Amino acid sequence: MIKKLFVTALVCTLPVSAVAQLSDVPDAPKVDVKYLIYLHGIGIEKVGVWKANEDYRGIVKAFEKQGFIVISEVRSSDTKPNEYGKKVASQVKALSTRGVPPENITVVGYSKGGLITLWAAAAGDNPKVNYVVLAGCVQKGSEFYSTYASNVAPKMKGRILSMYDAADPDRGTCKDFFAAAGDKVTGKEIKFETGEGHGLFRKPVDQWVNPLAEWANGK
Template identity: 30%
Template structure:
């Protein structure tokens, strides 16, 4: 996890500067860039706390796919407090003019339940989410838990500890779109430890609102 602090110190405005090749970026410039048809798309990354994950490589892969990445590492709070911090970051992006449809909250491993809680506390139909393994069915029993937005769950068939996200989607009227993708990669629980194409490609396509084939399964955007 020693690589995470450098991500947290990255200025979001500096990333926009690099993408726009400008000398400086203001909130107004950020909003203008985000509103363009080819404006930046954002991944708000809630990483696993597993020491086995190559976080730096995952972030590089996200950036190589054209995304501006905001990494929010665990800071010792409980899951709900963590989720509220991530939610506030997302709402801050929207306040600068970023289209909510251009934002995907990515929760990996232990970050997956946190991303699900962000969906429940945000209640915004337009934001996208990707839950990479470790869907915690117990969240569905919490009073007032109702997910929102567009949610993609990805898990490996060999990861017996990772369950379907479908139960989290029950009784969620603000959940516009949902997909539960099961991959057969042979990596099991270690699938998301490195930026493998089997999950990077569907995640990138989902985050762009596109269509992607995963084996015989289709992940399709809403019209």
Template identity: 30%
Template sequence: MFQKNFFIIFTILFSSFNYGGEIFKSLPDKINSSDKYVFYSHGLIVEGTDPTPIHERWGQYNFPAIKKELADSSYHLIATHRPAKTPPFEYAQQLSKQVTKLLKNGVPASNISLVGFSRGGFITAIASTNLKSMDINVVILAACTSGLAKKAEIAIYGHLFSVYETSDSVGSCGDVVARSVNTVSSYKEISISTGKEHGAFFIPRKEWIAPVKAWLKRNKPQ
């Protein structure tokens, strides 16, 4: 009897928790307000139909491998494969609508993270501007170009974590943050040095995957 009752109690308790860990191609139909959601936006080269395209200088971009390594049991990962020639501002609007749907379904902004590399990082920045949430989490991977720094209409909102490669021509988000002083709730940035230039983010290297996941899973904004 004790074992049976223990099993019933354990089942009830366990079923009341949703630990995430799923990978979605788009926003799932079922939304749990207590779960955490991470959106990953890939680089320009992946736009189209090939999830593992080859760049003549930087090699293969392995979108499936990145999704697998970026996923975690503590959150749901939403990683959409964008069509070729996707207009950044239009897609950012779609991304913003997905986040707004989560918010309307009771998901706290602090449980939502936007992660983007290169073109995906540009899209992430635009979506952040659209949402204007001081509590959302934003991860920019090698996307703070001089062009983005000059676009006054784009201001990153929320808690920002930036990662850039020292051998890459795209560097720090410092200039972007400098003109977003009233919108960035917190800012942390690190550099990695793999010697792989922009291609450092083409595969799930531990140099950037590990710190990004650690930041996404942090208990308090920093």
């Protein structure tokens, strides 16, 4: 099932302060809270947190303000999406095995992190886990499209929310991937028309943070 929303909204940033997120799954997670695994974009891989255009610290803080315990680490520049996706799937399984309900687990990825999120959904085994893809779905004509359409999407499972901006020249709708997954995926998609393009998700703004939080809370 795919739902589409077309949204035009004003941009307003959230305040940023110090962040103290987890880098991995805790040995004894709290079973009555929401966990969010965040996967940043490729810019941070290349130049690090302080030089990248993506406001990594601000984004993590925004998720924490929504009530999530955030698990996130800065990846190395040679990270392969398929391999890291398997790592994320193992983190999800570890949380679940240690007592966290699958509906209390959300994986969020921006840009390259969105590609990793797709791999994680394909490697996972629980349809109740939440996933959010931010400007992550490659389009027809991309050198990576056939890989994701043929090898990744048919294996995906879970509740997957896709969000992208209409002005993004490279990343867009996930509808083909949702279709390939069939009834193993409950999909929803939001198309923004802010003019920000791929950069919309580099900062924590209400128009994508709020629907993300709603999705992670089962709404």
